[in-house]
Amino acid sequence: MTRIPAVRREATALRMQGRYYAGSSIRNLAEHYRLSFGTVRTLLLEVETELRPRGGRRGVRPRRKA
Numbered sequence: 001m002t003r004i005p006a007v008r009r010e011a012t013a014l015r016m017q018g019r020y021y022a023g024s025s026i027r028n029l030a031e032h033y034r035l036s037f038g039t040v041r042t043l044l045l046e047v048e049t050e051l052r053p054r055g056g057r058r059g060v061r062p063r064r065k066a
Helices: 006-021 026-033 037-046
Strands: none
Touching (some): 006 026, 006 037
């Protein structure tokens, strides 16, 4: 895993926040930045990111025919 120097921590977190708001998941960000899920989540919370609910996007279910 990669460590983020303290001087770049906020800038990195803000870049992550932009990608998260654009639709990336925390897991995708963790893989991209080579960090743990928990570290990415902590960084996002440090820059006051409003996190999406757990479970991801739900697909639209097809309607059942009567």
